[in-house]
Amino acid sequence: MSNAPTLETERLILRPFVPEDAEELHRILNLEGILRYFPGPGNPDMERVERFISRQTEQWREKGYAWWAVETKADRRLLGWNGLQYLPETDETEIGFLIDKAFWGRGLTPEAGRASLRFGFETLGLGEVIALAHPENTASQRVMEKLGLPFVEETVYFDMEVRRFVLSAADYRAAREADSEPGPAASTTA
């Protein structure tokens, strides 16, 4: 059993992965082009998907964070993942996300990503969260922008050229405070 908490957003539930997710996740990870910008050996077979799920459970237990399974609140359909991952090679925490192609373009990943960042900064007290994207993965970079993750540099991770984004806890807090300040409309119509 995973010790991951379950989070709710407006349209989504972020919950621990369970072994029963393997079949649906296997289908999603074998959709044409879904892993195009990922390092690694390509579309996984069932055994690799099962190993992926048990690794997430282990990471939650050992590290206190990993990826959540993301599902729709309306019909509890598994869409993919969102969450934080520890990178031992660089001692950093990375936000990662992937969802079923049928659901792209509805702002669901930024919605889940905001919950992941809040958990990282407000619950775990992390000092910073990074994000990495293949330079041609414009969809992913749009998500970084929507999440307020500033672009820092082009570099190499996992033998792959990437664009690296970094959000510090201080910048996260400043952005949250700016968001919660009453705007002109709120202060004049009262």
Ligand SMILES: CC(C)(COP(=O)(O)OP(=O)(O)OC[C@H]1O[C@@H](n2cnc3c(N)ncnc32)[C@H](O)[C@@H]1OP(=O)(O)O)[C@@H](O)C(=O)NCCC(=O)NCCS
């Ligand atoms: C990256 C990804 C998670 C974005 O998720 P999403 O829920 O669609 O995010 P958004 O709805 O905010 O859309 C982000 C951008 O995706 C692009 N996009 C939207 N619909 C799309 C579609 N049908 N086909 C291709 N790109 C699309 C747009 O550029 C959009 O930006 P916009 O809102 O300014 O138009 C999703 O595309 C995905 O799962 N990709 C494969 C996995 C991956 O690359 N993960 C990131 C690894 S770093």
